[in-house]
Amino acid sequence: MERDPDPLMIVDRVGVEYRALDAVVPAVVDVSLEVPRGALLVLAGPSGSGKSSLLRVLGLLDRPTRGQLSIDGVDVGALSDRSRRRLRRRKLAYVHQRPVTNLVDDLVAGQQIAFARQVRGLPPCDAADVLGRFGLAHHVASRPVQLSGGEQQRLAIAMAVAGEPRVLLADEPTAELDRHHAAEVIDAIRRAAADGQTVVVASHDHDLIGAATHLVWLSEGRQMTVADGEHDV
Helix, strand or coil: CCCCCCCCEEEEEEEEEEEECCEEEEEEEEEEEEECCCCEEEEECCCCCCHHHHHHHHCCCCCCCEEEEEECCEEHHHCCHHHHHHHHHHHEEEECCCHHHHCCCCCCHHHHHHHHHHCCCCCCCCHHHHHHCCCCHHHCCCCHHHCCHHHHHHHHHHHHHHCCCCEEEEECCCCCCCHHHHHHHHHHHHHHHHCCCEEEEEECCHHHHHCCCEEEEEECCEEEEEEECCCCC
16 A cells, blocks of 8 residues: 555554453454545454454544554544543544434434534534435435434434544444445445545445445454555455
8 A cells, every 4th residue: 555644544553452251352453554634444354353443443432452543643642531532522423333323313414413513613504415415405304213224324424524523434334224225325435535534434345345445454353454446345
């Protein structure tokens, strides 16, 4: 992979371990990578490969057991918990695997967009315009329960983009969807990246892997390959 002179994220020999009963289980083993600005980077691999554990480290939801992470020039390991939360709120948006987990039950879609901007201290925007970019303009007044799983996940991505994060992270965003709705979500992710949003996704979905501009394969927590360009899987 050609080296980016100014990557948005730098991961240096990161390891993640979990304690299970009396054993220490390695989830991520000495992974090093860079996330270029504007990339659609997919962390790929089968279940148990460590991709979701690594994504949670990148999303500042978990601390690594070892190694270093920097985001936009900030050494994350040197930050207090309060500063990490502030950085996460200001620069990151995280889309969870279950679509409904990302949404506020009693807010309609337009209000969800407004809320995403409010919590980041951003001025109001045209929610219908944001929703329209993801094929949801006609759902501006719909609540999550009125949307399909694919529509809920596209709304979650629209909310993430509306918050103007430096990095949008998504954990297995198509795992609970049928192929039709999964294709809609993949298209939404590609559209976000095409608009200049840096996106990092953990997925074993072959269609999503094929959409990646940068690809990192993991197996049993270890980094196997790093590639850029088009991918046939």
